[in-house]
Amino acid sequence: MGSEEVGNKFTWVIKNFSTLQYEKIYSDPFVIGGCKWHLLAYPKGNKFNNCLSLYLVVDDSRALPCGWRRYAQFSLTLINQLTEKLSQRGEKQNWFNQRNLGSGFTSLIPLSNLHAKNAGYLVNGEVKIVVEINDLEVIGKLDVSEESEEANQPLKKIKLDDNDAVSIDSLNEISLVKESIDVNGFQVLPSQVESVRRIFEKHPEIAVGFQVKNQHLRKTFMNFLVNVIETLCQSLQELSNEDLVEVDIALTYLKDAGFKVDWLEKKLDQVKEKKEKEQSGLSSVARLGTIEEELQKLKHMVLDLEAQLQKEKAKVLAARAPFSFKDVVY
Structure with missing residues (x-):
């Protein structure tokens, strides 16, 4: 190059x-x-x-x-x-x-x-x-x-x-x-304590290769990691293709800094696959909407036909009904 x-x-x-x-x-x-x-x-x-x-x-x-x-x-x-x-x-x-x-x-x-x-x-x-x-x-x-x-x-x-x-x-x-509260040597916000503890519980060696000593930078990187995970937790409707590319870029920086994020890369691949299926299935979703609209129209037609049928039955019954004694006398 x-x-x-x-x-x-x-x-x-x-x-x-x-x-x-x-x-x-x-x-x-x-x-x-x-x-x-x-x-x-x-x-x-x-x-x-x-x-x-x-x-x-x-x-x-x-x-x-x-x-x-x-x-x-x-x-x-x-x-x-x-x-x-x-x-x-x-x-x-x-x-x-x-x-x-x-x-x-x-x-x-x-x-x-x-x-x-x-x-x-x-x-x-x-x-x-x-x-x-x-x-x-x-x-x-x-x-x-x-x-x-x-x-x-x-x-x-x-x-x-x-x-x-x-x-x-x-x-x-x-x-x-x-x-801030210290969690495994990282100063994190109270709102992030449970999340960071969960990360270290499931992936205890995630920061073994992270050698940065400055507490401000350590906090910044941990906050960065938490934000990446939170991004992957968004619904597919909220996640754009650009969001997933930015997560990919973010994971590269975390790896370069010494974090072990291979498990996150696998999760990103899973989210990408789900997003791909969602997008490929959009035409099917649109077709479902069309079918539902057609079904609603058919239901209205059936209701109209049932109402007409009841009216016609009433007319037939009225035509077939015999005179009563009172009708004949009067």
Whole structure:
């Protein structure tokens, strides 16, 4: 794979794209606006559709200070190497934080279009992707000093200093520390105590490889883990395909930090399968609704026919009824 970083743009060249055997691949880290990022792609698509999925992801979030946040307006473009006008471009804006490390597009382009002969997206086995970040707001320290980023930097950027970050986030953090309870060496909120204890009860070795000593970071990662589990506990109607991709990204970061989350990856696969079945069954659900509507119409027709039948019976009985003595006399 190759890459090129210029100003507020980064170009990722993926070689031998057609023969890649990986479910997901990562670009080299790059720096834009003093912040480190990387790209994440699903070259074979995902279980929900046969499309190229592509995301912009914060790189090495463990090194960022507690309370960090980034707001970015960005675009991801699959370059058409024959005709630039046919390039597939998606634009997005997003707040990145410890709970939301990545953002992008689940269905940038159908894989059939990408691999089509002479389509221009796959040339000499290579795919080119360009990310461009135009507006960036950073709360907390930059990954790289601004001096090293001055050259070729047209990026419109707002940087809030540490005091600003403290005024917004750290007061909340301080209040949370006072209310925290220690569970297996992690400071957690009272509302999370039962959940965290349950995690360690079922998976006692989950944090054996997690070597971070800073209590703020330990709490952040544990909160992150709990949020991932809570996300998987949502109903299928609430869970979007993007949510499941973000969980996938989150699990990668937890693994990189030293957590043993293979059991969560299996649960994620199960949820993906259920989501796939739900989506494939939507047509059946719609058909059920149509059948129910038709059945209701038939029931109304039956009731109308029964009412007409009773009226006709009454007329027949009235016509057949003999005169009474009083009718004859009078």
